[in-house]
Amino acid sequence: MADTITSTELFREIQAGTVTEILDVRSTDDFRAGKVEGPRPVLTRHVPVYRVMEELEEQAAATREGAVIVCGQGNGSELVAEEFEALGVRTRSLAGGTDAWNRLLVPIEITGLPGDVRVWQFQRPAKACLSYLVGVPGGNAVIVDPTRSPDAYLELAQVNDMAVTHVVDTHVHADHISGGPAVAARLGAEYHLPPEDAGGIVPFPNRPLKDGDQLDLGSAVVRAMTMHLPGHTPGTTALLVSETVLLVGDTVFVRGLGRPDLTGQAEELARDLFRSVHERLRPLDPRTIIAPAHWSTSEEINADGLVTTTIEEVFTATLLNERAIERFVEQIVSSLPAAPQAYDTIRRVNAGQITPGDDEIEVLDVGRNQCAASTSLTGTS
DSSP states (O other): OOEEEOHHHHHHHHHHTOOOOEEEOSOHHHHHHOOOOOSSOOOEEEOOHHHHHHTHHHHHHHSOTTOEEEOSSSHHHHHHHHHHHHTTOOOEEETTHHHHHHHOOEEEEEOOOSTTOEEEEEEETTTTEEEEEEEOTTSEEEEESOOSOTHHHHHHHHHTTOEEEEEEOSSOOSSSOOOHHHHHHHHTOEEEOOGGGGTTOOSSOOOOOOTTOEEEEEETTEEEEEEEOTTSSTTOEEEEETTTEEEEETSBOSSOBBOSOTTSOHHHHHHHHHHIIIIIITTSOTTOEEEESBOSSGGGSOTTSOOOEEHHHHTTSHHHHOOOHHHHHHHHHHTOOOOOTHHHHHHHHHTTSOOOOHHHHHHHTOSOOOOBSOSOOOSOO
C-alpha cells in the first residue's frame, strides 16, 4: 500500500517548503485547467498516467524521493505510487486527488483586532479564492463570499459558539460558484447580494445591503458596516469590520485591482472603480487592513500566511496615485487579458439566472481565478 497525504497536509508542507516535487499524472487538458498550487512555489512535473506506466522505470528514476503524485480522484496516483515503491522510490499519493484539493479551505486568523471581534480568512488554494468568517465568540457571525463547501465555516463557528446570522456575497462572482444562497437557506440566515449585479432581480431570498447598513454581531461596539464600491461589478459591497478590517471583494487586491470588464462595461466600471478607490477608500485610516477575495501569486501571501495589505500600501502604487481619471481608465482597460469563456456562465449561475447540473457545476468550479486587471500596480506612470 502506497503512502498517502491529505490536502491539508500537502498545503502545510508546501507552506513549509518541504515538498520535493509534485508529479501530476492527469490528462493534459485537466492539468492546464488547474494545477496544484499553494502558498509557496513548488516544483511540478506533468506526465500523463499512460506515459508513466509505459516508461515506468524511467519515470521512477526521474521522480524525487518523497514526491507527491496527483490525479483526479486519487486512484491513478495511488497506482503510480505503488509501482514506484516497488522500484525503490518512495512517493505519496494525494488522497482524493484534485477533487479534494479543489474543495480545500484553510482558515487563518487575522489577529490583533480591537475588542471581541474575530476574523478568519479562508484560503482556497485551488482557486486562489478568499472567503471570511467574522464574528464574536458567544455571539453572532457573518460568512462572506462562501464557497460551495460550507462545513469549514460552520465547524469554526461552532467551536467558537457563534451563530451564523448573515451570509454575504460582496458581488456576483464570475470565477467560482458561490455557496451563499445554499448555506443561508440551510441555516435560516439572511442572505445579502447586490441586486445591481444580477440585473436587478434576484430569484432567491435576498436582503440587499444599503450603504451604511449595520450587521449586529452581538456586541454594542462591534459592527460590520457596508459601503458600495462599484467598479469590478456595478453593485460591489464591502464590509468594514470594527473600523479595522475592510473586506473589499474584488475591488482591490494586494497587487492589483478588480477587472471592470466582466459585465461588458469596462470603461464605465473603470470610472466607477476610480471613484470608489479615491472617494471611499482614501479617507479611511491608512492602517486599515484590506482583505480581498483573491490573490494572483504566492508572493502576495505575507509572513503570517495571510493575503492582506493596508490602505497605506494600496495608495503607494503609482496607478492608484494617478489623479487623472482618463489616464487611470486607459491604464486599467489596456491591462485587461481576455476573460475565460466560462465566466459569463458562472456569473449567470451565481445570479440565479440558470441552474446547470451537478457535473457542469463541478467543471465550472475548477481553475484559478483571473479577476485582476493588473497583477502589479508598480511600473506604470
